[in-house]
Amino acid sequence: MRVTAAIIFHDHKLLIVIELLAYLAEWVDGEIRALEHDDVKWVTVAELDDYEFLPADLRLWAD
16 A cells, blocks of 8 residues: 555544544555454445444545
8 A cells, every 4th residue: 555645633622632644545455454443444435424433534525
């Protein structure tokens, strides 16, 4: 995988600051492995409505 851009924003609605890091990536080769999560899926933008996300995650594609 080759990272082509970083999307970084902060959520200040809580008493702590949450920094959410997301990366725009291009698939190169190899097999994806879930290192921090139970599952990983590649989906199209149209398929995102089929999944539940937390409010902070929704900001990644809100525009």
